[in-house]
Amino acid sequence: MAPQGFEQDLAEFxxxxxxxxxxxxxxxxILHEGTEIYAAYGVTNVDYxxxxxxxxxxxIASASKSFTxxxxxxxxxxGKIELDAPVRRYLPELTLADEEHAExxxxxxxxxxxxxxxxxxxxxxxxxxxxxxxxAKLSALSLVAEPGARASYSQAGYNVLGxxxxxxxxxxxxxxxxxxxxxxxxxxxxxxxxxxVVRRKFAIGHVxxxxxxxxxxxxxxxxxxxxxxxxxxxxxVSNARDLLxxxxxxxxxxxxxxxxxxxxxxxxxxxxxxAELRGSxxxxxxxxxxxLKEIAGTATFGHGGSGNGQFAEVLVVPEHGFxxxxxxxxxxxxxxxxxxxxxxxxxxxxxxxPDPEPVAYDAAxxxxxxxxxxIDAMNLDVADDGARLTLAVQIxxxxxxxxxxxxPPDLPASAMxxxxxxxxxxxxxxxxxxxxxxxxxRDEDGVVVGIDLAGxxxxxxx
Numbered sequence: 394m395a396p397q398g399f400e401q402d403l404a405e406f407x408x409x410x411x412x413x414x415x416x417x418x419x420x421x422x423i424l425h426e427g428t429e430i431y432a433a434y435g436v437t438n439v440d441y442x443x444x445x446x447x448x449x450x451x452x453i454a455s456a457s458k459s460f461t462x463x464x465x466x467x468x469x470x471x472g473k474i475e476l477d478a479p480v481r482r483y484l485p486e487l488t489l490a491d492e493e494h495a496e497x498x499x500x501x502x503x504x505x506x507x508x509x510x511x512x513x514x515x516x517x518x519x520x521x522x523x524x525x526x527x528x529a530k531l532s533a534l535s536l537v538a539e540p541g542a543r544a545s546y547s548q549a550g551y552n553v554l555g556x557x558x559x560x561x562x563x564x565x566x567x568x569x570x571x572x573x574x575x576x577x578x579x580x581x582x583x584x585x586x587x588x589x590v591v592r593r594k595f596a597i598g599h600v601x602x603x604x605x606x607x608x609x610x611x612x613x614x615x616x617x618x619x620x621x622x623x624x625x626x627x628x629x630v631s632n633a634r635d636l637l638x639x640x641x642x643x644x645x646x647x648x649x650x651x652x653x654x655x656x657x658x659x660x661x662x663x664x665x666x667x668a669e670l671r672g673s674x675x676x677x678x679x680x681x682x683x684x685l686k687e688i689a690g691t692a693t694f695g696h697g698g699s700g701n702g703q704f705a706e707v708l709v710v711p712e713h714g715f716x717x718x719x720x721x722x723x724x725x726x727x728x729x730x731x732x733x734x735x736x737x738x739x740x741x742x743x744x745x746x747p748d749p750e751p752v753a754y755d756a757a758x759x760x761x762x763x764x765x766x767x768i769d770a771m772n773l774d775v776a777d778d779g780a781r782l783t784l785a786v787q788i789x790x791x792x793x794x795x796x797x798x799x800x801p802p803d804l805p806a807s808a809m810x811x812x813x814x815x816x817x818x819x820x821x822x823x824x825x826x827x828x829x830x831x832x833x834x835r836d837e838d839g840v841v842v843g844i845d846l847a848g849x850x851x852x853x854x855x
Contacts, residue, residue, distance in 0.1 A: 399740065400430050408434040410732050416723030417599055417607065418445035421733055422633030424644075424716040425741050429637055437722070438597040439607055447633040450582060450595040451720035452614050453705035454698030457629030458551050459639070459663070460583070462504055462682025464558055464573045466659050469500075473561045476501045483557045488532045498540045500557065503550040504681040505667035511535040512849050513548035513626070515770040515792055524556040524566060527622030535769055537850050544668040544679055546848035548626035555625025566624055577650030578642055583631040585624045587613065595630070596722040598702025600802055607723065610702035611799050627698065631705075633718045640709050640716030643694075664694040664711075672818040672832040673848050684848075689744040699727060701801050706730040713742050724802075727825060748828050751810025751820055754781055758811065762833050766844045766851035773844060773851050774806070781808045784821055784846075817841075 418435035436442035666678035676684030695708035704726035807824030
């Protein structure tokens, strides 16, 4: 059982933290030794306020990947997909920027983010928004590594998996997900279509105006707005109740219909290390659809997501039968979610792991990493202002200009620092990315050629 008085303590911490971070609404669910505990604070929408509760839907964004991975593993067990088969066995139309790369990339590569694909394909022409249309444009996607060479987090890879699911089942992705995973497990409030969302209580994301005030964010889901082609990697919508039920299943509970979704062995496979993830605050390795991480020496698995002013986090601690789901709807939602997770781990399980401190400012050392780093959609600018090393995140101006919808705001320069007197690992120490860790990568001559942030590699362009 959770400590005596924990439910009240949780409610007080959640409300106090939400006020401190100025987040309009947050919903929290905790599973501990078979007991579910919920806390909520605030409203769904600052313009039309409705109280948030455990049934309130949030856009869970990249936390959707665990559901897509489960469907793929289900189809592997059914003999319809082979993990080490080339993706072209199922998508012969797949074309990438390099023909040999397209021939070699496997289903496993996509599941564990070793496909060498850039983060995502983002442009101003979404066509019909389908997965087929998304795959048809993949020749424009940058390639960041050879298949299997290293892990780099890729939304595009999971969207391709969604198209594989469509091809082998003969169903639209969303219908296949309902039949293979969601309906059998009773996840009745986990949906993709906005028509399903508006039938339920749902939260609106919020961003800040230039004067610092909160306003509602549009579009409701992050860019690309409403495109089905982004659903497998980041289009899911859920609530704290469903996310805890999902966690119970992955903790080994035999929910009604669960055996037909994934066996206990399949669930263990999903949380088995499949690709190393170096120097990241998100985890030590990728499984299938999960980040795997040791916290204070204890194994955990989970996944987060960030949308347009909405943030979600799911973390599971198998050794203790513990899980937590948090969803929030403000620009500082990521920091709020992390604070709640850390508080709950310490108060329920005694697990505490403070962020490491960076070493002292070193202008000569910083000079080697200052520059611009890019993926398809974003620029990272690493700079030295004479007193500190900083990191700024910018959506590429041509992407922003070509979009027919509002896009999330850029992140201003925030302090960062190296984590040791030698080596290339770093930590961000302020702003919306506070606590994020990564590393700079070098070529065989020792020249810095990239930066890893949030598990994905950004190539250096200047």
